[in-house]
Amino acid sequence: MKKYVIKIAALSFALVGLVSCTNIEDNDIYDKNQIQRFEETKAKLKSELVSAEHGWIVDFFPENSALGAYSLLFEFNEDGTVETRSDVTDGKYDVVKEEYDFVMLSTLALSFPVQTTVHNITAKYGSRIKTDIEFLYDETKENEILFKGHFTRNQIVFRKATAEDKQFDLTMKHRNLDLVSAKRNMVITSGEDMEVFNFRYTKNTRYAKVSNSAGNSINGNGGIGIGGSNEGIIISPAIEFPDGSSISELIFENGVFKGESGNNSVIIM
Known part of the structure; x- marks a missing residue:
């Protein structure tokens, strides 16, 4: 190209x-x-x-x-x-x-x-x-x-x-934003390592606070911005992994939002 x-x-x-x-x-x-x-x-x-x-x-x-x-x-x-x-x-x-x-x-x-x-x-x-x-x-x-x-x-x-x-039909984007508001957990898998985070999305700001059981944030900001797509959601900042890959798009399927990159994955459920 x-x-x-x-x-x-x-x-x-x-x-x-x-x-x-x-x-x-x-x-x-x-x-x-x-x-x-x-x-x-x-x-x-x-x-x-x-x-x-x-x-x-x-x-x-x-x-x-x-x-x-x-x-x-x-x-x-x-x-x-x-x-x-x-x-x-x-x-x-x-x-x-x-x-x-x-x-x-x-x-x-x-x-x-x-x-x-x-x-x-x-x-x-x-x-x-x-x-x-x-x-x-x-x-x-x-x-x-x-x-x-x-x-x-x-x-x-x-x-x-x-x-x-x-x-400018935003029906699917807004549907996915409504769906993500009901989710409570984010599961991040990197190779054989897996960690579960609490996920709290606020519809008014389209922002989710994400932290683990010890109260540690997923990043320095304390959470991630969420945007709707026709297939699922986009997130910013992207979730980065030790191998240099990252995930910023999650597809809605079988009741969960999931993004994959090699042996890494992010699931919001």
Whole structure:
């Protein structure tokens, strides 16, 4: 599968001071300054965002130490507007016309001005929740654009939406979120080792506290964010194993949610 990567050379900033005192006229790398490179990369990213026929679908974890994932559908326009649908407001999935922009932070970032959907998550939960409103551009792959949250550094995946995605039918996603709320245990198996954790999911925040019988948390955050998928759930942070593998997707089958990677597994039951 062909892979396309667009990156800004962060090293260029460190070299700016050297350009004026070095003979680099014959080196094409320095033909354009960082502003020109920023503008060119911005134009390419904008073109990618605008050209998607059905827009982009995103499972957005705004703050996975306190919240789970929300479903977002973005359709970007050339004029700097974006048509957004989301389940941030329960039961209301209308198209909202908003704005987007690009800013230069540690790298090129997709930015959403105030009073847009991503800001409304903070409004919903209060100032104690700090969500990402700038998405740092990482790379472009076939049918995906990868970002990182400026605040959380969580990965944010924009996937090209299909005609079915554009219908924004969240019935199965929300059904699986309802099903997971009845579960009480998480079983993690790594090779021959198995450990059982208490699992307590809160529907309002889509977040689950996970700890063992000794009260030790599954990770430094105390739990995991939960998002719905059509087949089951997604979790963040992913469960990582000593062999370097990880599990972030669990399928609902036979009354349990289960994810597997080699000899490792995660079951919520």
